Amino acid sequence: MGSIFPLNPMVAIMRTYILIRLAGPIFNEYIEEQNAKNISGAHKISLESVLIGYVLPAMPSLLELICSRNGWYDPLIQYQAYYNYTVFPGNTYDYSPFNTSVQEQFYNQLYGPGNCLDQIKDCAARGLNDICESADNFCYSLVEEVLPDNTNRDEYDIRELQPDPFPYAFYVDYLNTPEVQKAIGAYQNYSESSSAVGNAFSVTGDDNREIGTIEALKKLLDQGIYVLLYAGDADYNCNWLGGGVVAHEVNAPGFASAGYTNISTSDAIVHGQVKQAGLFSFARIYESGHEVPFYQPLAALEIFERVIKGRDIETGTCGVGAGSGYVTNGTVESKYREGNGTIQWEVQSANATYNTTTGAPGGLGKRDVGKRGRGLQGALSHAGKKFKI
Template sequence: MRLCNQLVSAGLALSSFSFASPVTNKEAPKDKRSFVERDGNNVTVFEHAATGAKLEFVTNSGICETTLGVNQYSGYLSVGTNMNMWFWFFEARTNPTTAPLSTWFNGGPGCSSMIGLFQENGPCHFVNGASEPSLNPYSFNEVANMLYVDQPIGTGFSYGTDDVTSTVTAAPYVWTFLQAFYAQFPQYENRNFGIFTESYGGHYGPEFADYFESQNAAIAKGTVTGEKIDLIALGINNGWYDPTLQYKAYIDFSYNNTYKAIITAAQHTTFTNTYNSKCVPALNKCISSGSNANCESADNTCYNDIEGPLSETASEGGAAAYDFDVYDIREPSNDPYPPETYSTYLLQPSVTSAIGAKATYTECPDAPYEKFASTGDDSRSFLSQLSTVIQSGIQVVVWAGDADWICNWFGGLAAANAVTYAGSSAFNAAPLEPYTVNGTEGGTFKTVDNFSFLRVFGAGHEVPYYQPAVALQVFRQTMGQEALSST
């Protein structure tokens, strides 16, 4: 979910962690594992010597995943002093000892990955607003061992001190988390690994993947101590990749989508002129200077002149001819969809106790978002990182529900066409072809080499909620290192 800095290098960001120095004697630092009882739960405490991180988690809470024999773990990773990052891990329902491992990150910035777990692709979901969850037959753990992470600190169930101010400064914390996770669960080392994300994940996904690859190279050189992350797949649905392209897409999509025109032809012309005269120069100043102040100013300028007026309803004096939900233009703004049943469920003391949560659940708190806003992170493009990841040979899919406005498919396609890799020319020239699931058309797509784009029909911002069969097929193919193909 998009509620909608580059200046710190990866090396500097890592300075907040204390990695173990080479040991010259026989007494290397050792990991420690203990067990405590807390709120009636048996809690495993694992201290990772290499990073100083600590994992505390509950095993098989009985919440959400109730498939017989499928294990789950939920709890916290401490990535620094008073920095407690929430995770929830589910084994694959089939062949967990050989299935790949994938992470899921929701966007925001500052929105919980429990959105994805309960509303989109997790082992359970709330059907028609039910008060209790039921098993989701289209869960991504049908294919892979799934790890849902609330980051940065302060998001969802995570709590404590939040030092993350940008996408770039978020990446080392996530890498550290995975290092400690591998140490506690060594059976998942050397598994094929995927990153799936959405919305602000158009920033997170490319940067996290690029950072993991750079750490792998440093590990191979011996300059960093750690476990290689065998990244083979990156999937981003309805992502926010490049503001210059996607602010323009707000205008074009508002006028020319397949559901309903939100603005008139005359308004389209007016907004386009404003975009060119105000938004683009502000973004160019951000790009050329890279300064937090200029990027924050660009964010404010483009929101105030483009995104804000377009997304306001007619009754509020905005430019929109219709009242609409920015996450699904088919719905009114006062009736956002899908329903928020899951968040009420996660506030129940019996549930939070069972899963080992120590904080009150907050879906999209303001504090993490404001830290990103202060560095103008929203106004920074991550197409360069996305291009680098594709160039490395990792299987990448960029997909989008075509009823979403906030990160609409016009902008997603424009970003995909702007990627640079060996197949760029062929990709740009390729038409969109029907994408089918068991003979039923679910969208249109194109693929060249290891890069695919997919428009999903009849889906809002959270694609797996609206089109679960399409989403699971996309996930299965991408995690299988296959280009998208119809079935």
């Protein structure tokens, strides 16, 4: 059995990152379990085995790091976070989208008898596809969609109205050029999503199931794998308030006593804060929607580099491996508030450009960049439902 990667170091690195980003904690833990079995004839999935001979001995094995961006981990926590983000305690953009009547209706649809939270618990208790699908549809329509239904705002970036032209879509054309496909060894065109896969997730109500994601994260940490959870704080869909609660549920050693501290980057601008204990960290990225690398490219790149080098997220200068005792010092909560200076009150032109320095639209481009589908969320639907990745 040969390697699953071609013998090209840059392609191997690219595909490794894609697998880490999309597979999720469950798949990654499964791969580690299979590696531990040492099955005769099977190859462990690791960069060390792929990159032999390419003078990259310092690169970590594939599953020595996990980066999860604006993830959807636990519906019981994260459906409540929709209310937390928009009503109480609210977001850091000083944007209160609902009047009192909508707030009360929102609360009832979430916490009322037989409503969203009760249905999530029923799904967890019985595990039946029809029960979970019904819960999924109820919570999506009457909890998650309260924001876009009442404000026409983009749930992946509350600063923008719909249709939101950001992030751009022209990268799809670039990836499908013959030159790029030949360079990376692609044998078919790139597409952002699959309707067949999306519908399969929908009919089993997977968004409303907690399928062991948090436990999988714990197991990965127990195996010495560097785990970073991070979220753009303008994203409502998988917002950072819910992500922060999930981070505490992981209960990594020392994390409860860690504090939020500023992330230092080469441009000397604070783009966010991180809370870290050893190999586990949670980062909040300022002025960023769901796709953090688009909104804060330099910060996203430098954070990723720190993870793959086994360094701390705050400065990139300290090792955080087993026995390091590394813990961030800072505030119990991340308190920085952007205010509403970057909240947009008019729909942006389809060919608007985004200024990553100001965190706001920065003028018109030369081409119609269109609306990015954001993977499963934007392009797939089952009875109108969006999907999270």
